[in-house]
Structures are given as structure tokens and as C-alpha cells.
Amino acid sequence: MSxxxxxxxxxxxxxxxxxxxxxxxxxxxxxxxxxxxxxxCGKSTFLRTLNRMHEVIPGAxxxxxxxxxxxxxxxxxxxxxxxxxxxxxxxxxxxxxxTMSIRDNxxxxxxxxxxxxxRSAADELVESSLKGANLWNEVKDRLDKPGSGLSGGQQxxxxxxxxxxxxxxxxxxxxxxSALDPISTIAIEDLIHxxxxxxxVVIVTHNMQQAQRVADKTAFFNIEGTGKxxxxxxxxxxxxxxxxxxxKATEDYVSGRFG
Amino acid sequence: MSISTQSKSSSSSQRNTLTSGQxxxxxxxxxxxxxxxxxxxxxxxITFSVASWAIFAAVLFxxxxxxxxxxxxxxxxxxxxALTYVVYAxxxxxxxxxxxxIWTVLARGVPTLSIDFLTGTMGGIxxxxxxxxxxxxxxxxxxxxxxxxxxxxxxxxxxxxxVPIGLLTAIYLVEYSNDGWLGKVVTFLVDVMTxxxxxxxxxFASALFGLILGPNTRMGIIGAIALTVLMIPTVVKxxxxxxxxxxxxxxxxxxxxxxxxxxxxxxxxxxxxxxGIASGVTLAIARVIGETAPLLVTVGFxxxxxxxxxxxxxxxxxxxxxQQLMRPVAPTAPDPSTDRAWGAALILIVFVMLLNLxxxxxxxxxxPKTAGR
Numbered sequence: 001m002s003x004x005x006x007x008x009x010x011x012x013x014x015x016x017x018x019x020x021x022x023x024x025x026x027x028x029x030x031x032x033x034x035x036x037x038x039x040x041c042g043k044s045t046f047l048r049t050l051n052r053m054h055e056v057i058p059g060a061x062x063x064x065x066x067x068x069x070x071x072x073x074x075x076x077x078x079x080x081x082x083x084x085x086x087x088x089x090x091x092x093x094x095x096x097x098x099t100m101s102i103r104d105n106x107x108x109x110x111x112x113x114x115x116x117x118x119r120s121a122a123d124e125l126v127e128s129s130l131k132g133a134n135l136w137n138e139v140k141d142r143l144d145k146p147g148s149g150l151s152g153g154q155q156x157x158x159x160x161x162x163x164x165x166x167x168x169x170x171x172x173x174x175x176x177x178s179a180l181d182p183i184s185t186i187a188i189e190d191l192i193h194x195x196x197x198x199x200x201v202v203i204v205t206h207n208m209q210q211a212q213r214v215a216d217k218t219a220f221f222n223i224e225g226t227g228k229x230x231x232x233x234x235x236x237x238x239x240x241x242x243x244x245x246x247x248k249a250t251e252d253y254v255s256g257r258f259g
Numbered sequence: 260m261s262i263s264t265q266s267k268s269s270s271s272s273q274r275n276t277l278t279s280g281q282x283x284x285x286x287x288x289x290x291x292x293x294x295x296x297x298x299x300x301x302x303x304x305i306t307f308s309v310a311s312w313a314i315f316a317a318v319l320f321x322x323x324x325x326x327x328x329x330x331x332x333x334x335x336x337x338x339x340x341a342l343t344y345v346v347y348a349x350x351x352x353x354x355x356x357x358x359x360x361i362w363t364v365l366a367r368g369v370p371t372l373s374i375d376f377l378t379g380t381m382g383g384i385x386x387x388x389x390x391x392x393x394x395x396x397x398x399x400x401x402x403x404x405x406x407x408x409x410x411x412x413x414x415x416x417x418x419x420x421x422v423p424i425g426l427l428t429a430i431y432l433v434e435y436s437n438d439g440w441l442g443k444v445v446t447f448l449v450d451v452m453t454x455x456x457x458x459x460x461x462x463f464a465s466a467l468f469g470l471i472l473g474p475n476t477r478m479g480i481i482g483a484i485a486l487t488v489l490m491i492p493t494v495v496k497x498x499x500x501x502x503x504x505x506x507x508x509x510x511x512x513x514x515x516x517x518x519x520x521x522x523x524x525x526x527x528x529x530x531x532x533x534x535g536i537a538s539g540v541t542l543a544i545a546r547v548i549g550e551t552a553p554l555l556v557t558v559g560f561x562x563x564x565x566x567x568x569x570x571x572x573x574x575x576x577x578x579x580x581x582q583q584l585m586r587p588v589a590p591t592a593p594d595p596s597t598d599r600a601w602g603a604a605l606i607l608i609v610f611v612m613l614l615n616l617x618x619x620x621x622x623x624x625x626x627p628k629t630a631g632r
Contacts, residue, residue, distance in 0.1 A: 056514060058437050085517025095508040099530040109516035112526045159512070166516055 002029040002200050003069040003086075003169040005050060010064030011229075012045050012054065020046050021229035023064075025219060029169075032192060032201045034211035034238065037221035037253070042230025043204050046221070047172050050202065051087035052080040068169065085109070088168035092175040094155035096147035096162070103143040105158055106130060109166035125165055132198075133161035134191050153184020160191060164199075171195060173203040177210065189214050208254060212242055220250045282331045287340075290327050294320035317348060361608070368605025371399050371598045377606075380405045381562035381574075386589035393592040400595060401588075403603050405564045406579035410610070413479050413558065413575060414548050416568055417486035422540055424487075425494025432495070433502040434524055452492040460488040461553025468557075477559040479568030482575070485553035490543050497539025501532040534625035541618035545611045551577035576607045 005027040012020040020042035027033050035043040048054040049062045052073060066073040073083050096105045106126045110117050117125070126143065130136040135157040139150070147158050156176060163171055173192075177185040192214045195201050205211050211218050219235040234241060234250045245251045298316030302308065321344055329337025379402025388400050428445065436442025464485035468476050505528050513523040529536070559572035560582050580600045587596035 051515065053511065053515060056511060081517055081519050084515055089511075089515035091508060091511065091515075093508060095506070095512045097509060097512070097527060097531070099527075108513070109518070112513060112516065112518040112522055114522070162512075162516065 002198060004029040005170065005200065005202075006065075006067040006070075007050075008065040008067070010046070010049060010062060010066060012042065012049055012062045013060065014057070015059040018229040019060075020049075021231050023232045025232060025235055027200060027202060027217075029069075029200045030196060030198075031216045032196050032203065032214050034215035034218045035202070035204045035221060036206070036208060036211050036218060037230070037233075038223065039206075040226075040230070041221040041223040043219075043221045044174050045230070046232075047174055047202060047204050048089075050170070050172055051084050051089055053084070053089060055080055085166055086168055087170040087172060088163035088166055089172045089174065090156070090159050090163055090176050093179050094152055094159050096150070096155050096158050098146065098148045100147060101144045102139050102147045102150070102158060105147040106161050106165050108162055129161040129165040130158075132164050132194070133157045134187060134194075135161055151184070153180050153187060156180060156184065156188060157191065160188075160195075164195075168199065170200040170202065173201065175204050175206060178206060185210070208242070212238055218242070220245075220247075220253060222249050222253070280332060282328055282336075286327055286331070287324055290324045291320055294323055321345065321348060364601065364605050364608055367598075367601035371602030372605065373398060376402045376599075376602055377407070378402060378404055380564055381588075384562070384588060386592075389587075389589035389595045390592045392595050393589075399598045399602070401599060403576070403579060403599065403606065405561060405574040406576045406603060407606065408564055408566060409479065409558070409561070409573040409575040410548060410577075410607075412566060412568055413482045413486065413554070413573065414544060416480060416483035417490055417547060418540070418544055420483065420487040421490035421494055421543070425491045425540075425543075426498055426536070428491070428495045429498035429502055430524060432499055434520070434528070449492045449495050452488070453496065455488070456552075457485075457489055457550050458552040458556070461485045461556040463488060464553065465556050477557060477572050478570060479558055479565070479573045482554045482558035482573070483568060485557050486547045486550060489550065489553070490547050493543035493546060494540055497543065498532075498536050501535035501539065502528060504535075505531045534622045537621040537625060538618035541614050541621060545614040545618070548610055548614070549577055549607055551581055554578050555581065576603050576610075579603050580607070 005025075007023055007025045007027075010020070010023045011018060023046055035047060037043050045054060045060075050066060050073075052062075054060045054062065062074065064074070068083075068086065072078070073087075096102075097108060100108060103126050104111065106129050107117070107122055110122070110125070127136060127140075130139060135154060138154060139158075147155065150158060156179075160171075160176075177188050180188065189210065192201055192203065196216075203211075203214065215238045217236065218238040218241040220233045220241060221230050222233045223230045234245060234247045236246075241250060242254050245254065251257075295316045298314075298319055299307075299312050301315045301319075302312040305311065321341070324344055325337050325341035328340040375398060381401045381403075382405075384401040392398075392400050428449070432442050432445060436445070461482075464481045465477075467484070468481045509527055509531060510523055513527045514520070518526075554575050555578055558575060558578065560578060561572045561574045565571050565573050580603045583596040583600040583603070587593035589596070
């Protein structure tokens with residue numbers, strides 16, 4: 001249940017504006033890849049093209065190839081809904097459904113699609129997903145309480161459990177810890193280490209220590225100036241990026257001598 | 260420490276320098292009493308009446324109190340006082356008519372109310388019966404059951420038509436139009452429809468059915484269509500506002516789980532905003548339930564109960580009130596008709612208040628639940 005991602009010559013546009021230019025990247029399965037770079041350099045935009053979530057924004061479109069184990073996500077007749085059930089996403093701010101209980105939040109991917117699921121199978125899925133998100137012990141006695149009653153860190157782990165319950169091949173995370181305190185952040189990072197065993201994980205982060213802690217490989221995105229497109233500058237093993245980068249811009253950014 | 264505390268407490272009977280130059284507490288109440296007394300005197304100079312007394316007292320107070328405050332505390336506090344009292348006066352001015360209306364309707368409507376009045380109809384009530392009732396005294400003959408049923412049935416049909424149309428229009432505007440030209444046109448038309456006078460809606464429905472069924476056709480369903488025309492924009496606007504405040508993050512969360520757009524709308528967006536939508540719809544019902552003009556031209560009058568909106572004229576509470584006041588059953592003894600009108604008005608107000616109450620309960624019952632952290 002884990003697939004590799006190969007991106008070839010991907011350009012992302014917002015209307016006429018080229019937001020991300022010519023990205024080529026190969027992401028191994030069962031690995032954690034971190035995207036770092038300054039704000040507005042297109043890393044979140046690029047992340048969203050990996051499950052076609054950018055199409056939600058009016059006028060946004062992508063050109064190029066994104067291959068999931070050799071199958072092009074942008075091929076003719078590919079349904080973005082199918083893509084999204086294979087490539088899950090966790091957002092910057094925890095967003096559990098306010099009308100649903102903790103249990104229903106985990107089952108949201110199943111229930112919202114009206115798939116039939118037996119009571120015992122549902123219980124099992126809830127338990128395994130919440131255990132997978134390291135949240136089971138904290139919420140097992142209040143599964144019927146609303147998900148919005150949890151703390152921010154717990155809500156974020158609930159969102160991860162909800163994503164895992166759909167059984168995707170890839171999990172994308174868009175700055176999943178930027179709204180959380182350090183303790184919750186560590187909990188999420190530990191979780192990312194465990195997720196790696198089942199999923200391909202791609203994470204956008206502004207926290208370079210976090211990238212070093214969780215990622216096997218790191219990609220540095222940069223932008224030359226306002227109005228210019230974002231570009232993938234360098235992609236390598238995390239240790240190489242942070243200790244011995246090939247590009248001057250990467251070195252400046254990771255050493256804090258940027259801008 | 261203890262010494263300074265003592266010295267402070269001993270000096271508290273004297274003036275604190277921080278509070279010096281303030282007006283004494285009794286100043287404004289004294290000015291108020293003065294304004295009331297002088298107001299009474301001025302009112303007595305012309306012919307005395309409670310209304311002129313209240314007006315003179317209020318005007319005198321609004322002039323005198325700020326002047327008194329200014330003379331002690333300076334112009335900043337003075338203008339603060341002036342505006343404060345003006346705001347209070349405006350509030351009282353706004354509340355007086357409301358309380359007066361409710362009081363009048365209660366005072367004149369309650370004596371008419373009885374089980375017979377609520378369960379009886381006007382069938383067989385003639386001028387003779389009214390004249391005898393006036394001569395002999397006793398309960399008001401006749402009842403409003405036909406009007407209550409008519410109002411409820413016609414409003415029900417209007418709701419049945421307008422809620423799906425309004426709801427779907429709002430969903431199109433918020434979720435699908437992407438600010439395209441069609442969305443802009445629909446928004447513009449909805450705004451125009453909000454301002455359509457109700458009689459125009461009535462004439463529209465009447466003319467529409469006149470083309471199909473022949474001129475001067477009147478029946479409940481035509482009235483329901485007229486009310487629908489009035490109700491749709493209200494429902495659209497209320498629903499649109501509610502859908503707009505559903506955070507985009509929830510839609511994205513749902514899409515990211517591989518859920519289709521229409522399912523996202525049906526299972527995430529609408530449940531999240533259902534409390535606001537339901538109370539908006541209820542308030543829209545409350546708005547049209549008291550419409551008179553469009554029903555006069557589309558539904559007509561009837562003295563007996565008619566449940567069937569597809570056949571024959573019907574009676575509704577607003578048109579019943581109009582009819583009883585304008586064309587009393589017994590022109591020489593209009594009192595029973597007037598009483599019936601007030602009774603019907605009371606019932607109508609109770610309906611509207613109940614609907615407002617229901618709207619609040621719905622909003623509370625459906626609101627997304629949050630537990631304490």
C-alpha cells in the first residue's frame with residue numbers, strides 16, 4: 001500500500017500566472033520527503049498538484065506528468081476523485097468535521113462516500129486508524145463526543161487518522177505542525193516516522209529542524225523574486241542538503257543567510 | 260504599610276483627588292425629576308395630555324441634563340452625556356410602538372378568544388346573528404377556524420415550493436457559479452425580487468393562472484405561488500449567507516478524502532450550516548404568513564373550511580382581518596366583526612412569534628456541537 005511518485009516537467013499555473021516552473025522529482029515509496037523553502041515559493045502549490053487538490057482553486061491548472069507507480073495522474077479521463085482517494089492530504093490547520101463525532105470523523109472517508117461497512121468492520125477501522133495516529137488511548141472512552149472538543153494537536157492526529165482510514169498510498173502533509181505547540185509537534189513527528197512504514201509521506205515545512213528530524217530526502221524550492229515562478233532548486237538526501245548542498249542558494253537558506 | 264493604609268482609609272471620607280470635579284450622584288436624577296415636573300407644568304399651559312407631558316419632559320431633560328453635566332465636568336463629559344441620553348431616547352422611541360401594538364392586540368384580542376372562536380367558522384353567520392349578539396350581549400358569534408386552516412395550508416404549500424428552489428439556487432450561487440456571469444445575473448435578480456411589492460407578486464400569480472385557467476380564477480394554490488415569489492429571495496439570501504460562512508477548509512478536507520463535490524455539499528457543507536438555514540427558512544415563513552395583498556387578489560374569501568388548495572376560494576387570517584374590518588357582517592352592528600378581526604390579529608401575531616421561537620430552537624438544536632476542551 002505504498003507507491004512511488006515521479007514528476008516530469010510539471011508547470012503549475014494560476015490563470016495566466018506561472019506559479020511553479022518545470023519540476024522534476026522522484027519520490028521513493030516508503031520514505032519521507034520534506035519540501036522546504038521561503039513563503040510563496042510554490043511548495044504548497046506543488047504539493048497540491050500531487051493529488052490534484054489545486055483544481056479546487058478557480059483558474060488553477062497543471063501541465064506535465066505526475067506518475068504514481070507509473071500511472072499518470074493527469075492522464076486523459078483520470079477522475080481527480082479517484083486520485084484523491086489514493087493520495088491523502090493533511091492540512092496546515094486541523095479541520096475535523098464539526099458536525100461529526102470522533103468516530104464519525106475517522107469514518108468520514110467511508111461514510112461520506114456512502115460505502116456500506118459493517119458495524120464490526122467500522123469499529124475495527126476506527127480502532128486501527130486511531131491507534132495508527134497514536135490517538136486511540138486518549139479518545140477511546142469518548143468516541144461519540146464531537147471531534148472539535150479535542151486539543152489542537154489531538155485534532156491534527158484525528159485528521160491524520162481520518163486520512164489513514166481511506167487507506168491511501170501516499171500521504172501529503174501541508175505544514176501539519178505549524179499551528180501546534182512543541183509537544184504536539186513531537187507527537188506528530190513520531191507519527192510520521194511510523195507512517196513511513198506503510199505510506200509514502202511528503203511533508204511541507206518551514207521548520208528546518210523538523211525537516212532534518214523526519215525526512216529521508218529534502219527538496220529545496222526557491223523563488224527569484226515576486227512575480228517569478230517558483231522552482232525546485234535542489235533535491236537530495238536530507239543530510240546532504242543540510243550539510244553539503246551543491247547549490248549556493250540552498251546553502252544560504254539552510255544556514256540562515258537568506259535574503 | 261499599615262500606617263499608610265490607615266491614613267488612606269481615614270481620608271476616604273474626604274474627596275479623593277482622582278475623583279474630584281465629578282458631578283454628585285444625585286444630579287441627573289434631580290434634573291430628571293425637574294424635567295418631569297416642569298414638563299407637566301408646560302403641558303398644563305396648553306391642554307394637558309400624557310403624550311405632550313412625556314414629550315415636554317423628554318425634551319427638557321435632553322437639553323438640561325447635558326448642560327448640567329457640562330457645567331460641572333466640562334464639555335467632553337457633557338457631550339458624552341448628551342449622546343448617551345439621545346441613544347436611550349431613541350431606544351425608548353423604538354420600543355414604544357412595539358409594546359403598544361402588542362398591548363393593543365392583546366387587550367382587544369384576548370376577550371374574543373374562546374374555544375368556540377378557535378374551532379368555529381363563519382359559516383351561517385349572518386348580519387341578523389351579529390345584531391342579536393350586540394343586543395343581547397354574550398360571546399362573539401362565529402369563528403376563525405377556516406382562516407387558520409387556510410393560512411397554514413397556503414403557507415405550507417408556499418414553503419414546499421420555495422425552500423427547494425431557494426436552497427438549490429443558493430447552493431448554485433455559492434458552490435458552483437464561481438462568480439460567473441450567470442451567478443451575477445441570478446444574484447441581481449434575487450436582489451430585485453427582494454424589493455418586489457407583495458401586491459405585484461399577487462398580480463403576477465393571478466395573471467399567470469388567469470392565462471391558464473381563465474381570468475378571475477381564485478384558489479389556494481395561486482396564493483401559494485404568489486407567496487413563493489416573495490419567499491424565494493429571502494430563502495436564497497439566508498441560505499447563501501450561511502453557506503458562505505462554512506470554512507473552505509472543511510470542503511477541502513472532504514475533497515482530500517476522495518469525496519465528490521455534490522456529496523461534500525450534501526454531507527459536509529449543508530449539515531454544518533443547517534441551523535442557520537433552518538432558522539432562515541423559518542423567518543422567511545414568518546415574513547409571508549402575514550401577507551394580505553397578494554392573497555386578496557389570488558385566494559379571495561370563504562366562510563367555511565376548505566382544505567383543498569386546488570379548488571375554490573379560501574380564507575386566510577390576514578384577509579379575514581381585512582374583510583371583517585372593511586366589510587362587517589352586519590354593517591349596522593360592526594362590533595362583533597371588529598372583535599373577530601382583533602382576535603384573528605392576535606392569533607396571527609402568536610403564529611409569527613411561535614415561528615421566531617421555533618427558528619431559535621432549531622438554530623440551537625442543529626448547531627455543531629462543541630465539548631469543552
